[in-house]
Amino acid sequence: MKPLVHAWPSEGIEHVERCPVCGSSGREQLYSGLTDRVFDCAPGRWDLYQCKGCQSAYLDPRPTPRTIHLAYETYYTHQPPVARSTERMSGAKRLVHALANGYRNHRYHSDLEPANGLGPYVFRLLPRYRKRLDRKMRSLPPPKPGGHLLDVGFGSGAFLLDAQRAGWQVSGADPDPVSVMNGRGLGLDVRQGGIEAFEDFAETFDVISLAHVIEHVHDPVGTLKMAYGLLKPGGLLYVETPNIHAYGHVHFKEHWRGLEIPRHLVIFNWESMTKTLKKVGFTEIQNLSIPSPYVNLAGKSRAIREGRDPYRFARKTLGDRFNGVRVSLPFLADGRKTEFVALYARKDHSS
Template sequence: MNNNKKHYLTCKDYTVSNQKFDLRYNNKLEMLVTSPQPKLEELASYYKSSAYISHTDSKKSLTDKLYQFVKLYALKKKLNLINSFNSEEKKILDIGCGTGDFLLTCVNNGWNVVGVEPNNNAKKLAEAKLTSNQESQIYSELKTLTSQKFDVITLWHVLEHVPNLEDYILKLKLLLKPNGVLVVAVPNYKSYDATYYKQFWAAFDVPRHLWHFSKKSIQLLFSEVKMNVVKILPMKFDSFYVSLLSEKYKSGKSNFVIAFCIGLLSNLKALKTKEYSSLIYIIKNN
């Protein structure tokens, strides 16, 4: 994908490197592209931080505890969502499964699960949680799964991380059964909290986030492989968590009151605009 587009913002990597990266606007797809993007062999080094909470089960800081509390609520919502689909074998692939909590929730509710997690530490934690279910498998790479087909494939805040985006989307389509459902959750740079925090918006998370999507960009990218967005759902808690991290990046302090107010205001504005901090896209084959 051509990165030579109009400059939008310059952001800093607050988690690992303190390097600065540009966000460039792709007019055709109405999305932002991180520039320069790390080489494939360099990407893993930008995830090596105890602050990268999705790869740990940390409950040390107040922010960690808040994340884990919200995660429990979110797991129930995710389960209700996938249970609403008419799945034949209840076979699900969770890409970027992290420490395996969603997979475990699915197993405990009658789903046949497969996971993909490239981070070795997170993968080990996930495998430990699923030891009692011998049919569960977790792989390091998506390309290992070419012979399998799934009723449901989920990517909870994963698509923004993947190199070679268009090729990856085609792989997802090929792994899905003809009547299967793809669930994609990503941050939304058109939300109020994104426009308020600008370069400090935590969900830009450069350079781990290579792509920054709008509703139009998701619809266009999947339509290119003859897949349709059939429903868009909000992730209302994300605005609060992202605002809390953004406040710390902006001021150096965890301003809980201000973060809560911005998160709430973002959700209130989204009641009209539908531009929530993060969105879930339900996508089916055309």
């Protein structure tokens, strides 16, 4: 895989004089001359800096909002969700699938089929696999009557459909017109754009989800402020985003899959995300214990380092699997170095 290195349009580049997270001008360069080695569609070479204040990382220069679409020509969210068929599954896989559906129906009040009623009891004994199922549902609380959820950057629409089956009234925003067309074809209430597409819905939503979105936006703090304004008092914001302090980044450096230049404009860490949410006004911040995707990202990062397509040639080694176990053990792992920051933050009830 040879990355595109011809220049980004000169009129489509903007400079970033201060950290987009904390506003500090102090910084150090992490990498220079980075190219798109994940989806192999974005032109240009890019420099990544780390803020000396909050330790977040950010691109400078970066694509402008008007031209950033050039980095998404072959992005994976263009495809609608594909329902899993159990017809070709082996007997064992069908049983696991039914047990998983049984757990999700019990935990999230959905109506998935086929379902096995033993699922809640089986997955209680398998916490690692249970957390994988919870991550797919973003650990949603039970919906209140009329509970309204907004997924920003809904992509394929798979999560919106899952949340809808669990009893939520759902809406979505995505800048990709193909995703919006697919979402409407699924009967979903979706709008094209970022979170600002719902700016006329003040204090409407019980839950807003920003799953692997905040790293893509030009004004992450403004996005979090808008989310705060769109939530009802007591509402929840879900955030999941790459962590610049991750074990994977420490090991693979500029080849780490989580960088995804130039689509990822800003990369937080646990501390910078938590402080920013508190500054915006959120309270009761809950760190979510999601399964570490270290092994999966390590395979993709190795492919990037070898100049291969990370989605076709990811090679997971025994060492990756060992490290994956090690970084998941509470008594060995540093919680600040998980591959992703994942948390819930609550809007104050008195707001």
